[in-house]
Amino acid sequence: MKTKFIGAIILLFFSARSFAQDFQRTKFGVKANTQSIDIEVQFYSATIVRIIKLPEGGLLKQESLSVIKEPETTALTVNEKNNTVYLKSTALQVALDLKTGRVSFSDAGDNPLFTEKDYGTQFTVVNDAGKISSSVRQAFLLDKDEVIYGLGQQQNGKLNQRGQKVYLRQENMKVGIPFFQSIKGYGVFWDNYSPTTFNDNIQETSFDSEIGNCADYYYMYGKNPDGVVACMRDLTGQTPMMPLWVYGFNQSRERYKTQFELVNVVKKYRELKIPLDGIVQDWQYWGKDDNWNAMGFEATTYPRPQSMVDSVHKLNAHLFIVSWPGFAPKTKQYQEFKAKNMLINFDTWPPGANTRPYDVYNPSARDIYWNYLNKGIFSLGTDAWWLDSTEPDHINVKDDDFNQPTYLGSYRSVENAFPLQHTRGVYEHQRQTSQDKRVILLTRSAFAGQQRYGSNTWSGDVGSNWPTLKRQIPAAVNFSLTGLPYWNGDIGGFFAGSFVKGGGAKNPDFQELYVRWMQFATFTPMMRSHGTDIPREIYQFGKPGDWAFDVQEKFINLRYSLLPYLYSTARNVTHGSGSFIRALSSEFNTDKQGFENNSEYLFGRSFLVAPVTDKGTKSWPVYLPSGATWYDFWTGESIAGGKTVDRTTSLDIIPVYVKAGSIVPWGPKVQYATEKKWDNLQIRIYPGADGDFTLYEDENDNYNYESGKYTEIIFHWNNESSTLTISKKKGGFTGSLSNRKFNIVLVNKMKGTGEKLSKKVDRIVNYKGEAVSVKM
Structure with a gap:
């Protein structure tokens, strides 16, 4: 009887074992198989986890195009209970259900996240x-009221992407990136390059990709939006510094038709004493469409291109040149790419020219592209690239177009990574060619990881109208929350034909729209005027004394006053995974009133900006987040947060507020970014809270900063003791200042307000690089 009982126990034990699920420890996590799917959980760090699922016995896809981080050896505890494997780092716990294959995530305190x-x-x-x-x-599955951001740049006018169905495919005006982050402090990057449908409804949230031999995504826990962005940068690459000049004002038009016209625009700005740093040469400098993108200047209209470049430089400005990914059959590039089977066979812009894009996924094709670009353009000493049509434009679309072969597989399987690979080729080759000029790529599309290639994406060929302007704000914020810090747009919108009959740039309705758009652009990573139908140079709108001229002059000068703040913010972007454009929740992540605010944003760490996006408005509602005191930038009035205020908005005012505790350096009045050294800076302190600011300087336009050639000066404001402490200068570079003045202003209604330097200062500090404390 006892023997039979023991035998029954043994039989029951082995029966139970036969239904149990197995898993294996790996160097970075675990592997398992369930429901005929192979599953792997890999910890890339304590806060980043990769989940891979593929059909049983399948082969993992090729190396990621976006992710460059290698998994770190991470301290983990692993245990199994009730057919669930638990993996725990210092920040996260991941649970893998061995029956259903479900993966779930909790924080270190076992609070469910996702x-x-x-x-x-x-x-x-x-x-x-x-x-x-x-x-x-x-x-x-998301929580019912959970707010999420991201998906690249969508023109749906929404900040919160809940309840949306979005087809993520690169298009003019739309940037598709399969990434979102949650107000709960986590982000998800779906690492797939084929067209992908994101869908959120009451049943579920999903990514659905047209091609994908595996499900491959990264979960990152940053605790807040800034932290999630930092994780995404850690995963996909950090952002290089752009040169100081690019943060000034940049003028463009569709298009300058001769080298003389272009140079004369720069001369006119200098004559008017309106600051300018960049001028853009758009398409057809190569001649007719049958010579599309020949990467050389047509001899009749651009007879002396070297003289053009030199003239722009003598005027202390810089030159962008447009380049496209497609080539017409007449060009040498087309012929070489075709001979080497390096074209993707579908129609791209312009219509009727039989233009084809090159295979950006092929490293040898990227070599050829740069060889022509360098020989025809960069060797002349040009400064920056306007990489148009980086989606690329796809016209006369046929379904078979997506079956076209590329170096990495069918075009359908890698389509969304086209801008990433195209910008990669130009960035890497210019870096190899010269270390003297930082790479600047003005691009019309982007993908995850593109920030590492010096890319600044603009919002595409948007229409010139008020609803479009309104949509730019959530589009910019969501783009930034995806992890890409550099975004800009055409001031006034691209297509302005509806205003031509009313006088073009003299049309009062267009002037109002353009000025409001410029005010918004003043507080974006790049301030750039561009468009078709109506020329946009400041003198097209009138002359000094005309309101539309004067307001533009005011905001262009304001932009230059902000240069020390902008450049120091850029350093934080590069060195601290920071952002220029931030959602209110990035800093005030317990104030629910800001979670879905799609009409305002934080600019760096000090400013709150609420652009006017309605015609004819006399006042504008602004929500000031709780947990801070805010100063009206224009008046110096301090206001407690947690309320909405109605700000009077004459045509020369955009609502801007500065957080108490901010320290903002105010630059000198200049005609171009490097005209004057920052040896006599005004330092504005907004009292009411402690604050810090790091003033950053380097050689302005090379990569010596990567080897430590830069300086930092840290300012700390102790509000309780009313003491400003200035640290010892850290670092050095050729031409760095040994002696300088800091003119300290405690902001109130009487001083330190608006765009102009304050005539009243509280203290003058003669700074010689040593630490000093100033009691105010």
């Missing part, structure tokens, strides 16, 4: 350009 659905991974066999492949779908 979860997949049970059986939430689906693979469907598809034909990918004649090869058997899969589409892949992954479903998740």
